[in-house]
Amino acid sequence: xxxxxxxxxxxxxxxxxxxxxxxxxxxxxxxxxxxxxxxxxxxxxxxxxxxxxxxxxxxxxxxxxxxxxxxxxxxxxxxxxxxxxxxxxxxxxxxxxxxxxxxxxxxxxxxxxxxxxxxxxxxxxxxxxx
Numbered sequence: 001x002x003x004x005x006x007x008x009x010x011x012x013x014x015x016x017x018x019x020x021x022x023x024x025x026x027x028x029x030x031x032x033x034x035x036x037x038x039x040x041x042x043x044x045x046x047x048x049x050x051x052x053x054x055x056x057x058x059x060x061x062x063x064x065x066x067x068x069x070x071x072x073x074x075x076x077x078x079x080x081x082x083x084x085x086x087x088x089x090x091x092x093x094x095x096x097x098x099x100x101x102x103x104x105x106x107x108x109x110x111x112x113x114x115x116x117x118x119x120x121x122x123x124x125x126x127x128x129x130x
Contacts (some may be wrong), residue, residue, distance in 0.1 A: 049073065050123065052080050052095070052115075056124035059091070065130045069104045080115045082123070 023127065045074040048068060051058045053075040063112050072082045082103060084090035092101030105111065105127040115121040 050082070051075055052082075052121075055115075055118055055121055057082070057113075057121060060122070061124045061126065063126045063128060064105060066108045066127050067104070067106060067130060068127075069102045070125055071100055073100045073101045074098060078117075080117060080121070082113050083116050084111045084113045 002106050015115075019047050048062075048070055048071055050062055050070060050072045052072055055076065056107070057072075061072060070082075072092055072095060074080050074097055077096050077097050079096055081094055082092045082101065090105070090113075092103055097103040103113075105125065108127050108129045109126065113123050113125065
């Protein structure tokens with residue numbers, strides 16, 4: 001059977017996907033990470049929990065009280081982080097597939113965070129006064 005020809009756009013799209021998926025397969029940080037492993041099914045995100053699935057944070061915006069801890073559960077098959085933009089202290093470190101990591105937010109404010117391996121993954125946490 002003759003080999004199908006792919007358009008230049010299809011080839012470029014394939015290369016980009018391979019590059020993006022491959023980029024998330026490693027890395028390290030110096031931050032302390034709280035990591036747990038669980039085989040439980042994903043739960044709905046509450047005010048103190050964010051799910052990482054399909055290379056996205058859900059919910060995209062969370063609210064917690066100052067002094068609270070926000071836990072990030074990684075449901076993807078690759079490593080992720082939740083790293084607050086501009087603050088090395090507010091970071092989960094590397095969260096392995098199936099694991100979880102946490103960040104304690106000591107003061108009120110609005111904080112944006114990303115995955116350092118996949119910077120297009122973005123989220124926000126609004127921290128209110130207790």
